[in-house]
Amino acid sequence: MSEETKCACTASQTNSPCASKPGMSRRDALLRFGIGATGVGAALMGVPVAGFVLSSFSKAQADAEWISLGPLEQFPANETRLAVYQNPSTRPWDGETAHVACWVRRLDENRFQVFAVNCTHLGCPVRWFPESRLFMCPCHGGAFYEDGSHASGPPPRGLFEYQHKVENGNLYVMGGYLPTLAEPL
């Protein structure tokens, strides 16, 4: 440090002759160039890093598509049954987490309701009790009627309901992402 005092002007030396020396020395210029070059390089490196991290900060809406739940015969009229499908966008290493479960209620020959298993309160899986015709949530005690409407407990709304269609004897639902209050199905 002390060997380089020739032109380096620190606060304690403001009264020394070199403080008033006009212009920029080669050493100062090199320092500024060094800071600049490092800044440019860091910015360059930062773009892909920040972009990579923030890429998941984008909406899921685009991932929704029609998914088959299988032939209609699986769903007898007047019953509510659990159906499991494979999420359309998956990674090879997703394993069983790529499964998505939903409750299919068949009212009669042509009328269906398909609900996400996720409770609208905090997402826990609701269970269907055919005897009392209620969906009950194990986490905080939410309950829903067979048509998905809110029956009791903390959930702020009825069950999330899938859009669905019947085509070629198969039941299809529009899904592909975890439903939440911000983005219901």
Added chain:
Amino acid sequence: MLRPFTALALWLEERLQIRRLFEATAGHKVPANTNSWFYVLGSGTLLCFVLQIVTGICLAFVYVPSADRAWTSLQYLNHQQALGWLLRALHNWGSIFMVGIMTLHMMQTFLFGAYKFPRELTWISGCVLLVCTLGMAFTGQVLRFDQDAYWGLGIGASIMGRVPVIGAELVHLLLAGPIIAGETLSRFFTLHVFVLPGSILTIVSLHLRLVLTKGVNEYPTPGRPVRKETYEAEYDRLVHDTGVPFAPKVISKDLVFSGVLMIAIFACAVIAGPAGPSGPPDPALINTAPKPDFYFLSIFAVLALLPAYMETFLILTAPVAGIALLMALPFIAGTGEKSYRKRPVAVMTVIVVLLTVSVLAWLGTYSPWSPKMDAWSSAPVPLEYLYGRSPLERRGAALIQSKQCRNCHALDGEGGLRGPALDSIASRLSRDQLIRQVIQGGGNMPAYGKNLTPAEVTALVAFMGTLR
């Protein structure tokens, strides 16, 4: 004989200058009155963190952070890997002790006024460490990739989904995709193993640096308030007059505590064994009752008990406001009395917070607000409730079971606690009130009008009429 060793030691000392480092750190002088058992909690927390790093690295040798293999690798660690079960248990109990001792450390520094001038930054960095440690607890629970982890993530996503405007984006950011799957686990693995421990190491360095620059808080004397103008001179005089080197004079209590702590963690791990994993993280297996680890049981309970109209507001603002208030504390009450003996409000605050969190966590362990999903088929009707009853009343008793009333209503102490026990229901409600309650519901009970025939209602009410 010793000469070559002495020579080597001197050779190393000349290059590394360990004595100077020691004098500036572990050997620095502290007020003699800090030689107290109350002052061992900070080093205890740090010890827990170091143990977590060591056991965590061991686990990372075997654990597979991939959604399709993580659960299997945990089973392998439990059952096949030599001593794998013990390392998992040590890591789990280490985390429990770390959160516990960190909480005690925080309470102690709060009650001893250590957050006051000039140690504001020490306190604030401690608050950041609190957040990071709770972050470690949550992300660690996710790495135990089982049903509780899966649905715990679902709860996290549902909370994010309540944020206005950017809720959907936050859900996506948390899950690293549209659903809880492979990339979600990778994300939490990275946070748990790289990002959060790295942050903790950095902030602990700052925390300790501040202990050296501003000195450890002296044992407060009641009636000797902190004044910004005079405090630092007083502290310097205290260190000058009574100062003793932390090592080896004061460190002995820390060492005793370290030993006891490690023995305690080891004993808990050997006796209780590793935690989980519970069932595999398959969302198609919906017969599960997810529950968080104990650190979050109180929050789990709050989420069941808050009135709906304030729930979203409080979930989103209370944690932020709480942390902000903690961090602002040195600027709200940065001077004045330090000793808890002269600060009744501080003592009351600690007692109230501790009681609230403990009661909520205790409620969380048996969650009385949840229906008991199998009570209707597993808890029998007590025999004395059937003796001498008419056929209609007995039919009602059967319906109490088959219509799942027992999931929320207990008989003779068995069944759900969501609704009132029915043992003496007829002494509180008349026949007409019972009929109305069953058919229309109300007060958190669903309406059963559509699910019961008039004959069934008659039988149910006839049975309940005998319960007095």
